[in-house]
Amino acid sequence: MRKICDVFSLCLTLILGLASLWTVGGVKQVNAIEADLSSHLVAIRADFSGDRIQLYGSINTPGDVLVIMRGPDTDFKMLRKSRVAGIWMNTAGMTFEGVPSFYATASTGPLEEITSSATRALNNIGFNNIGLDLPVTKAAGSLARDWKNSLIRNLxxxxxxxxxxxxVIFLGEHLFKTEFELPSNVPTGTYFVSVYHLRDGQIVDARTTPLSVSKIGLEAEIYDYAHLNGAMYGIIAIFIALISGWIGHLAFRKG
Known part of the structure; x- marks a missing residue:
């Protein structure tokens, strides 16, 4: 009988231990930041003039919120014009490799106030930490800064x-929302929206969710065909231009 009681006591202890672990895990999960987008797809059609993406979320402990939307990395070719013999010509060029094609932030306060410099550098937060600096082998000093500033101005x-x-607007003690505006020329690809819960300049928790920006419909089919069959697309475009010109010629001649 005593052995049975000992086994029962051991089982009860194990059950309570597991329950305790489950409760701790549950508390941790509750304390985590939660967020989601109003839509995970931005559909670009012929009449696309931009879009707005809303994000809603919640935090269960006091702190600040920072949201970063980052587009797919790409290469940017920069050209510099100079006056040569009275004519403006491209006299220098620079290529930035692996640069975010889109970058926007939303926050409950200025980045310098709600994040530490170490946090920004470690998590690629802000224009100075997203890979816009040129390697010394390409340019250095004031020349590198000039190229970087020109790129930022263009973007x-x-x-x-x-x-x-x-x-970032709080709707109560825990719930918050924000909104991003996408221009009509927004690059296509997979975007990542990262949401950070901050306290004393440090990241308490974070969530990242993808956003797809994609061409759809006939425009998408033409776009894909042009990139996969460039030569044939060029021939078809020339043929269509010739036919259109011939039809226009006939119409004006009859007029």
């Missing part, structure tokens, strides 16, 4: 780099 002018952070 900001296109709307694909947004210097000012959007506002």
């Amino acid at each position: 900001m002018r296109s709307g694909n780099y947004q210097l000012e952070s959007a506002e």
Whole structure:
């Protein structure tokens, strides 16, 4: 009988231990930041003029929230014009490799106030930490800064780099929301939206969710065919142009 009681006691202890672990795990899960997008697909059609993507989330402990939307990496070719013999010509060029094609942030405060410099550097937060610096072998000093600033100006002018952070608005003590604007020329590909819960400049928790920006419909089929069959697409385009010109010629001649 005593052995049975000992076995029962051991089993009860194990059950309570597992329950305790489950409860601790449950608390940890509850304390984690949660967030999701209003849509995981941005469909680009012929009449696409931009879009807005909303993000909703919650945190269960006090702190700040930072959201970063980053587009697929690509290479950017920069050209510099100079006046040569009275004519403006491209006299220098620079290629930035592996640069985010889109970059925007939203936060509950200025990045410098809610994050530490070490946190920003470690997690690629801010324009100074996303790989825009040129290798010394390409350019250094003021020349490298000039090229970098020119790249940022061009990307900001296109709307694909947004210097000012959007506002993260709390709907209560725990719930929050924010919104990102995508321009009409937004690059296609897979985007990643990272949401950070911060306290005292350090990251408490984070979540990342993908966002697909894709051409759909007839435009997508033409785009894919042009990239996969460049030579044939060129021939077809020339043929269509010739036919259109001939039809126009006939129409004007009859007129």
